[in-house]
Amino acid sequence: MKSHYRWIATGIVAALAVSVTACNRESAGTATADGKPVTIGLAVANLQADFFNQIKQSVEAEAKKKGVKVVVADARGDAATQVNQIQDFISRQVSAIIYIPAGATAAGVPVKAAERAKIPVITVDRNPGDAPGKSFIATDSVAAAKTLGEWVIKQKGGKGQLAILQGQIGTTPQVDRQKGFGQALAQAPGIKVVSQQTADWAQDKAYSVAQDMLQARPSIDIMWGQADAMALGAAQAVKSADGKKRLIVGFDGDVAGLKAVRNGTIDATMVQQTQKMGRMSVSTALDVLGGKDVPATQLQPAFLLTKDDKAKADEYIKTHP
Numbered sequence: 001m002k003s004h005y006r007w008i009a010t011g012i013v014a015a016l017a018v019s020v021t022a023c024n025r026e027s028a029g030t031a032t033a034d035g036k037p038v039t040i041g042l043a044v045a046n047l048q049a050d051f052f053n054q055i056k057q058s059v060e061a062e063a064k065k066k067g068v069k070v071v072v073a074d075a076r077g078d079a080a081t082q083v084n085q086i087q088d089f090i091s092r093q094v095s096a097i098i099y100i101p102a103g104a105t106a107a108g109v110p111v112k113a114a115e116r117a118k119i120p121v122i123t124v125d126r127n128p129g130d131a132p133g134k135s136f137i138a139t140d141s142v143a144a145a146k147t148l149g150e151w152v153i154k155q156k157g158g159k160g161q162l163a164i165l166q167g168q169i170g171t172t173p174q175v176d177r178q179k180g181f182g183q184a185l186a187q188a189p190g191i192k193v194v195s196q197q198t199a200d201w202a203q204d205k206a207y208s209v210a211q212d213m214l215q216a217r218p219s220i221d222i223m224w225g226q227a228d229a230m231a232l233g234a235a236q237a238v239k240s241a242d243g244k245k246r247l248i249v250g251f252d253g254d255v256a257g258l259k260a261v262r263n264g265t266i267d268a269t270m271v272q273q274t275q276k277m278g279r280m281s282v283s284t285a286l287d288v289l290g291g292k293d294v295p296a297t298q299l300q301p302a303f304l305l306t307k308d309d310k311a312k313a314d315e316y317i318k319t320h321p
Contacts, residue, residue, distance in 0.1 A: 030067050030286060038096070039069040040285055041089035043110070045102040045126070046077040049201065049229070050254035051274055052100060054320055055124060058278025059098060066286065075102040086110035090117045096285040099133060101126040104170030120288045122281050126172040135284045135294045137277050141176035141251075142183070144270045144302035148249060149184025151268060151304060152222060155247055158188045162222040163213045164196035165206045165230040174198075177226045177251060194220060199230045206233025214241045222247045228257025231266045253305060255317060261305050262313035270302040273321040 030038045042059050044052045056072060063070045071094060075082035082102045089097055090113060097114055099121050101107040108131030114121045115131075123133035152162075162185075167174035185191055195213045199206035206225055210233055214220060223238070223246055225231030231250030238246050250257050253271025260266045280298060287294050303321070305312055 036095070037069060038067075038286070038289065039071060039092070039094045040282065041086070041092070041094040041097040042070055042072045043082055043086050043089070043097060043099045044072065044074050045082070045100045047074040048076070050256060051125075051227075051252050051272070054254070054274035055100065055278040055281075058275040059282055062279045062282040066282065068282065068286070077102055079103040079105050079107070083109050083113075087113060090114060090119060093117075094119060096289055097121045098124060098281045098285060100124045101128060101171070103168055107131075120285065122285050122288070124277055124281050132296070134288050135296060135298060137280050137284065137298045138172065138300070139270075139272045139277075139302045140299035141173050141302075142180035144272075145177040145180030145251065146183045147180075147302075147304055148224075148251065148268065148270050149181040150187075151306070152224070152247060152249060153184060153188040153191060155267070156191065156222060159190040160222045160247070161192055161194045161217065161220050162224065163210070163217070163220045163234075164193060165209060165223070165225045165234055166196060166198040167201045167226040167230070169198050174226060181224065191222070199225070199233065201227045201229060203229040203233040203236075206230035207236045208233075210234040210237035211241065214238065218242065218244075220246065223249075225250045228252045228254050228260065228266070228269055231269070232256060232260055235260070235265050251302075253302070253316060253320075255320070258305070258313050258317050261307050262310050262317070264307045266307075268304065268306040271305050271316055271321060272302050273300045275320050276300060 044056055047053055060070055073085035079102045097119055108128035111121050111128055111131035111133055121133035123136045125138050127136040194217050197209050199209045223234040225234050228250035231248055235248050248266045250266050250269040253269050257269045261269055284294050
């Protein structure tokens with residue numbers, strides 16, 4: 001196992017996935033206490049997901065405003081690759097790291113390595129339990145999932161058979177969303193969880209998993225994807241199965257999810273303030289570098305969006321929160 005996460009000194013893997021964005025070249029840029037220009041390493045879990053792309057775009061835009069250089073590394077969903085990429089950041093002597101873990105396994109390894117190199121880490125969306133960063137910025141997924149669950153209960157009159165397509169097991173958002181939705185369900189004994197299985201945040205896998213669920217239990221009338229991509233996969237499975245109307249809800253508020261709610265493909269989602277979290281991560285990193293105290297946890301509310309509010313969907317599509 002140790003060899004699986006061994007640092008790759010040549011940095012070949014990291015080099016393939018790392019791109020450099022020089023922000024605000026005209027200005028001298030923000031400087032560290034020792035006078036060096038600030039460079040932030042942004043370690044992203046998987047840029048194939050719109051959620052992470054939104055954060056990347058926001059981080060780069062905010063950094064440009066503040067004269068900060070950003071180095072971006074895409075782990076493509078692989079934790080071992082991400083460990084190597086962050087070691088590459090450390091070798092480059094970046095000023096700070098904004099870190100979105102690619103998974104729960106070994107998520108604390110990069111934080112500990114950066115701390116040994118005296119490089120502060122700001123974690124976003126996912127927080128290693130054994131090695132939290134200087135500040136954790138995320139959606140209050142427990143509260144948001146509870147809100148979504150309460151809406152589902154109301155729509156179904158407190159009765160139904162629920163299938164849950166789970167995110168990557170053990171990651172912060174999966175754990176918190178499961179907890180919050182469960183808190184709502186505790187008040188509605190008439191809604192039974194009859195099937196649940198991970199689809200790892202992926203639409204194609206969710207489609208396959210949801211097909212199996214529906215085949216095994218055709219009476220399922222509620223499907224919750226713990227991310228919009230999985231809700232969309234569930235909607236595809238419903239359409240290709242019997243076409244029977246089922247309540248389908250997601251979570252994230254990514255662009256595809258917003259459009260799906262607007263056109264009625266899925267019934268509701270929770271919209272995260274993704275762009276805001278990107279801006280906050282840059283500001284928090286600069287505060288840490290400036291010697292300021294920062295909150296250990298910075299949780300943001302998410303907004304319920306249903307198919308009945310097309311105007312709000314259009315607003316979010318135009319300018320994501």
